[in-house]
Amino acid sequence: MRVKSITSVLLILVALTTTEVFGQATETGKTPDTQYSEMVAEFRVEQLQLSKDFRETKDKAEQLKIRKRMTTMGLDYSPRFMKVATDYPDSKAAVDSLVWVVQMGNRIGSRDTGPALKLLAEHYVKDERLALLCQGLQRTITADVQTFLQAVIDRSPHRDARGIACFSLAYQMQKSADRAPGNQAIAEKLYQQVVDKYADVSYLRGNLGDRAAGALYATKNIGIGKVAPEIAAEDIDGVKFKLSDYRGKVVVLDFWGDW
Secondary structure, eight states, X not given: OHHHHHHHHHHHHHHHHOEXXXXXXXXXXXXXXXXXXXHXXXXXXXXXXXXXXXXXXXXXXXXXXXXXXXXXXXXXXXXXXXXXXXXXXXXXXXXXXXXXXXXXXXXXOOTTHHHHHHHHHHHOTTOTTHHHHHHHTTTOOOHHHHHHHHHHHHHOSOHHHHHHHHHHHHHHHHHTTTTSTHXXXXXXXXXXXXXXXXXXXXXXXXXXXXXXXXHHHHHHHOSTTSOOOOOEXXXXXXXXXXXXXXXXXXXXXXXXXXX
8 A cells, every 4th residue: 555655646746847838858847938928038138138237337347248148048948949949859849949030149149059950841841930030041042041941942831931031042142143143043933932922921011022023123134244225314504404314324323312
């Protein structure tokens, strides 16, 4: 009877200290979502404290130390988020954690960014939350990002995610065409794909169609060695003219605005 009693107590203790979430057990007693939320909150609290300390100190050396911590603190958190993602792959927190790692790595250059993108592409490409991530990665021109964007284009079931990924990849191809001339044709093809398939997808304050059409025109018609597009205007004396009137001459165009 004593053996049975001890066994029963042990089973009860295990049940109390182990929480079953999405078919997985967390030995901390906290769900993956709770762990994710607490780490995000912890990160934010440290950010706010560092900002407060920076404002309050007048010591230049201390300010430099704080500023360095502010720009690198994500390196300490990324492995923790990666652990949640890999320990609980079937949880909602897995995708949230990987996205956090990628977004933070975008700013600090974390070594975890590549592996996080790989996991997202291999196991979570059907998640609708990736649309916003694809938008945020537009200006991060790396091989890992481009592989990820192509995976979303090829395999995401969500039209907005495919469209935004296509536009972001087109932008990257356009911007890298000076180093890899073949990317120019790829950019034009991708922009055209956005116009043909995803024109009505909402993007920032407009839609992908308008953005892609403008980018496609610029890609094809504006660049070093290409004929400048026609401009019609009036000079300071009110005389109408066209840019083509000065063909063959050296022309300096000064664009400015007053808001």
